[in-house]
Amino acid sequence: MASYILRRFIGALVVLFGISVITFIIAYAAPGDPARLIVGAKAPQTVVDAVRHNLGLDQPLPIQYIHYIGRLLHGDLGFSYHNNLPVAELIGQRIGNTVQLALASWIVEVILGLPLGIFGALYHRRTADYILSFLTLVGMSMPVFWFGMWLIQNVAYGLGILPLGGVGGISHLILPAITLGVTNMAFYQRLVKSSMVDVMSQDYIRTARANGVPAHRVVTRHALKNGLIPAVTYAGMDIAQLCGGVVLTETVFNYQGVGQLAWQSIENLDFPVIMATVLIAAVFVVVMNFIVDIVYSLIDPRISLS
Structure with a gap:
């Protein structure tokens, strides 16, 4: 039983890792600019670039993913651009x-x-x-x-x-x-x-x-x-x-x-x-x-x- 649980646990981690990679790539490839969403359509480009830098969106995709996984391991699901609240708090209110x-x-x-x-x-x-x-x-x-x-x-x-x-x-x-x-x-x-x-x-x-x-x-x-x-x-x-x-x-x-x-x-x-x-x-x-x-x-x- 113990060996079976260990195998399934490792398999589950592999599946979740694969899903995290796929969802991250899809989100990155989706049209739209999160920084523009945060500051508004009329904000100057310099402000948009500053927000992108603060969010780390101007870094290479692999670096962004490594930071994303690092936050997940610490229980940080990120910050909602639209609601201006931690994602964990939003989900906790609804789960x-x-x-x-x-x-x-x-x-x-x-x-x-x-x-x-x-x-x-x-x-x-x-x-x-x-x-x-x-x-x-x-x-x-x-x-x-x-x-x-x-x-x-x-x-x-x-x-x-x-x-x-x-x-x-x-x-x-x-x-x-x-x-x-x-x-x-x-x-x-x-x-x-x-x-x-x-x-x-x-x-x-x-x-x-x-x-x-x-x-x-x-x-x-x-x-x-x-x-x-x-x-x-x-x-x-x-x-x-x-x-x-x-x-x-x-x-x-x-x-x-x-x-x-x-x-x-x-x-x-x-x-x-x-x-x-x-x-x-x-x-x-x-x-x-x-x-x-x-x-x-x-x-x-x-x-x-x-």
Whole structure:
């Protein structure tokens, strides 16, 4: 176990290093001048050059990257050109909101997706299964921003029972969580269904049925445990994506999270914030991949960490 964790840790560092290089190069190659953004469009060129020098933007690209990595190792994510605040402070103000939304959305996905997946497997190739497959296809194809605006128009504004957007109590989480949960639960449903259909055709399931094991125990004690492995994989990546910030949903609902911050930074060419949000999303993905591998071994002891 210790050697496996060490290997994965080294691999994670390599991945994060590669992502930092790519995002740094992309930010450097993007059009626009951060120094001009800071001082304004009407500032004289001498002022712009002075700001560029103070920020180190006039140095060679490799030197800039070395300084960037050095700051990261000390926990310094940089300074926001647009907000005039440390990037770590900006993200710290919003990361909690994004995590709350991510967990709420994931709960909606699981509550809807897992039972519907089991239902589709039990009624495979029957009328109920065809209807459910059509509905899940609609859910997978439905644009997130369209569904979010539809909920705002018809539920928040039309019925007046929930806030139009923003951050607050649980009521502010409901519509964004439903938006993400309904559009993403279709993937859980299809994964669980296809996996369960495959497992239900295995010899040990037929043996359990022949021995008179009740149908509900065959599903819950034998089929479901092995059928959940693909769903666990998707769950890990899904949680990582949600915690990294869901740009469209947070923007539609004016939800002050990391996703909305990333979008605003792209609009304002705020490169330090853009690079920081990408790195945070990458960290979530790497960590969740590691957790998924551990959960694999707990679900199915036949899977070896070696």
